[in-house]
Amino acid sequence: MLAFIYARLYGLSMLTSSIDPARLRSVLGHFPSGVAAITALDGxxxxxxxxxxxxxxxxxxxxxxxxxxAKTSSTFPRIAERGTFCVNVLAADQEDVCRTLATPGGDKFAGLSWRPGPHGDPVLDGVAAWIACTIQSVHDAGDxxxxxxxxxxxxxxxxxAPLLFFRSRYHHLAA
Known part of the structure; x- marks a missing residue:
């Protein structure tokens, strides 16, 4: 109902669409983002x-x-069970760290250097920033x-400098 009210107030259409997921991913890939590693300790x-x-x-x-x-993530349930996590903002030279943590299975931390953060969760060496957090809430959002x-x-x-992701590729800030 609230979405309908906002739509009426701001003249937005409430029409549902059948946007192709591949097209959506491609177009949204034009929005650059930073890359972070979410880390925790399991049970x-x-x-x-x-x-x-x-x-x-x-x-x-x-x-x-x-x-x-993603709801299909096998890692997120282990992070959620812990109740705390650390956001590691990856630095420009940490593309390999990103690729390692993005790959399912295996011991992702075998070649990574880290120290325990305030909650014990891994703070990766060399990151641009780290943020220790406690899970406040989890909300459903489609997939x-x-x-x-x-x-x-x-x-x-x-x-x-941060590692950036744009149009399905890694990038760095220009000096």
Missing amino acids: DGRPVGMAVSSFTSVSLSPPLVAFLP HHIVLGRVDDLAADTAA
Whole structure:
């Protein structure tokens, strides 16, 4: 009902569409994003992680961030069980870290250096920034979840440039 009210207020159409998912992905790929690694410890104390480009700041007061894992993710349930996570904003030279964490299965942390963050969750070495969070809520969003995290602690390397993702490729900021 609220969506209908907003649509009426702002003159938006409530028509449903049959947008082809491949076309949607292609067009939305024209929006550049940063790349983050969401890390946690599983129930056995082993590090788990996933690469995401769907990470965003939500609120300054209270301090909230969000990321959107696919419902098919085998890693997110292990992060959700923990209740805390660390967002690692990947630096320009960490494309290999992204590729490792984006690959299903195996020991993704075998070749990665990290230290425990405030909740014990992995803070990866060399990241542009890290944000330690507690899961505030998880919302249904089609084939994804929207995970809201309360920011508990954070830090940034002001000299590090971020890794960017644009049109299905990795990029770096120009000097």
